[in-house]
């Protein structure tokens with residue numbers, strides 16, 4: 001995985017770019033949850049589910065179908081969230097699917113089962129530029145952890161900040177999208 005904190009960069013950038021009218025606080029909170037939820041499969045390692053298993057780490061919860069299911073379920077609550085169902089669906093889909101895509105750009109672990117449950121084949125993207133994050137929380141506070149955060153700053157946070165600011169600027173110039 002990339003560190004859980006860096007998975008939050010995508011929904012935060014979406015919120016900044018689209019603005020509070022399209023992404024109210026409740027939807028932002030749900031999008032943040034969708035961006036980190038896939039890594040709850042790491043609990044399976046403690047329960048004895050092997051990494052390479054269909055429900056192992058980077059398995060089904062990192063798949064495109066799981067992202068679609070989260071987005072579809074979330075869009076049912078569009079009225080409560082105060083946003084259009086199509087916007088809820090898209091924001092949650094991008095937030096959840098970005099998790100697997102970012103993991104697929106890391107340089108360690110097994111690949112991502114994007115097409116689970118139809119295929120358990122694991123994939124990486126051609127650009128494996130993000131240092132894989134240590135699974136232990138305390139290891140993040142080490143030299144290796146600093147290297148991980150440095151690569152995430154370069155390849156996740158800076159592009160997300162640029163995207164968020166660009167959307168913010170467009171909204172400032174032309175009004176809400």
Ligand SMILES: [Zn+2]
Nearest residue numbers: 001038039103
């Ligand atoms: Zn992950």
